[in-house]
Amino acid sequence: MSGSMPKLLVHACCAPCATVPLARLLERYSLVFYFFGPNIQPQAEYQRRLDEMRRFCDLAQVVLLEAEYQPEIWRQKVGPFLHQAEGSFTERCQSCYRLRMEGTARRAVADGFDAFTVTLSLSRHKNSKVLAEIGQQVGRQFGVEYLAEDFKKRDGFKTSVLRSKELALYRQDYCGCLPSLREAEMRRQRKLAVTG
Ligand code: SF4
DSSP: OOSSSOEEEEEOSSHHHHHHHHHHHTTTOEEEEEEOOTTOOSHHHHHHHHHHHHHHHHHHTOOEEEOOOOHHHHHHHHGGGTTSOSSTTSHHHHHHHHHHHHHHHHHHHHTTOSEEEESGGGSTTSOHHHHHHHHHHHHHHHTSEEOOOOTTTTTHHHHHHHHHHHTTOOOOSSOSSHHHHHHHHHHHHHHHHHHO
């Protein structure tokens, strides 16, 4: 890590979503990834995403910090909103973003980072303005700068798909929690019913 660049802690939800943020931030920041996924279920899926993140960081020669797997804190925080739909404008997903941002900000402060951010804005399903608003609130709460980026811009998502293919990275087809797994399955079934 270069001593002259600001130190940035980047929450990564999975390896494919880390590819584009790495390419875009590496020239401006001394970057470390953070894997903190209390939302990911079942545990075998959590392990699979973590293993892939380790492999990607080895390939990219970037440091990876890992949190413990704590699905119970996700259930505590997001449980009351599980009847809501998946989306950036529901309390279900906003409370989930906030939980992961709080964990990242806490770690950033503890380890002396100058700023933190998340890779979540790469997803076409996640609104970058909502993420920026929550990230800035969390940054103020913990006294550390939140870097607001919209990684889906400039074909970010498409680029991540191509890069993941090149590196043969595992790409899951649901966000992370069990309700999102069921929602993805329902989307698949609807598509099948339409296409026959
Ligand atoms: S769909 Fe994704 S962001 Fe929303 S609650 Fe589930 S894991 Fe969190």
